[in-house]
Amino acid sequence: MVTTEYSGTGDPARSLALLWRTGEKTSRRGGDLSVDRIVRAAIEVADAEGLAALSMRRVAERLGVGTMSLYTHVPGKGELLDVMLDTVHGETARPEDVPGGWRGRLEQIARENWALYLRHPWLLQVATTRPPLGPNLIAKYEYELHAVDGIGLTDLEMDAVVTLVDGYVHGAVRGAVEAAQAAQRTGLTEQQWWHAHAPYLEKALDPRRFPLAARVGTAAGQEYQAAADPARAFKFGLARVLDGIEVLVRDRPTAR
Template sequence: MAKRAERPGDPIKLIGLLWKPTEAVSRSGLTPRRVTDAAIAVADAEGLDALTIRRIAGDLGVSPMALYPHVAGRAELIELMLDAVAAEVYATGPPPAEAATWRARIERVAQANWDHHMAHPWTVDVAPGRPVPGPGVSGKYEAELVALDRLGLGDIEMDQTLTAVLGLVSSAARGVISMRRVWQESSLTDVQWWESVAPALAAAMGGVSYPIAQRVSTTVGETTGMSTDPEGAFRLGLDMLLDGLAHRIK
């Protein structure tokens, strides 16, 4: 089980790292971007649990001490990683604001963030807190707000709507990523796992019946092959959210 990564404690130092990075090559041949890219590669492949200063230094062929002129520690490195991958979300393809309708714009925002989490699963493991926005995160936020602008929403409603969309995406993405990790660690599919525990569960329940829960869970399992369907919930939830928004902005 992946641990939730903590946020760094010194926001002032982090602001300097994010907004005023030096790209001068040190004697070790490193730059902050090269260190960040190496860290992203490790996290994408193995998760944040594998991310240590020693590991990154080894991959770069330098001593751990050679990294500290560029990053103060692991927590700060993760912030640089988050900002770097945030800058990629709308780097390819047309921006959300160019979609033909307001609904298509928001759907593009949601899909881009879904793809972002699937490409970088470790992003769902970073604990919420008071993130310091760097240029990547700030540019992403601006692109997403443009998609919501001029719909008749107030500024607070725009931010809340975006938060609702991104929260729906990240919650469902976390569910999918968690399930994939379980599958990687187990030799059983969800259906096989339930079949293996069903007799013991039935005996423990002692004849207690939950007919609607049994009907629904059976349908989900037979239809999707999974105990739950986070991606399906994301798609349906987004449609329902946008249907509600359509009534609000009439």
């Protein structure tokens, strides 16, 4: 799964006006068409068909309107993508009371982000080094910073910790998304694929030539009943990331 789009490619003023709905227009030609309806339709297209299928024409077809009517509300695809990103990032749950202190809060955030990528796999195809500065994304950032506020970190360390956790999820979830897509396209679950291939692998794999691969791979395959278990790998890796953050805060006098 490769990057196919970049956020922040639209006109800055028009993107920000659209994100914050400061200049939304109504149009007789558009009927009951609105930015929200257009964005929802665009997200549905991306969810169902992938980001490569997304175009102003395809969104218009889904809405049953002419393509030109979209431009009354949305300047172009670049601005539309920014609002799509901001919209889906508003889906993550943000409970106030999470047990387990800062570690429990970061784990909850990581799991919400994991679920977000699984709902919208196309997010992995958008480079967001220039993120859309919309209300949902900023509210999400604010919430994530609260998870590590008051534990003794500097402001820059707080930003780095949030970035670290979000970046870990972004990388870890790719395997889960690819496994789900492989199952959809082949009609085989990971377990079915493994059971079809494992007997041949056992015959072909020479433990004298690959002793560690044979021993560890056999143990993993028997446990997972698949070549890999992305959810288990995510849980294990997240714990190690949080362990590393704990080292950072352990000796801070205000840590809690």
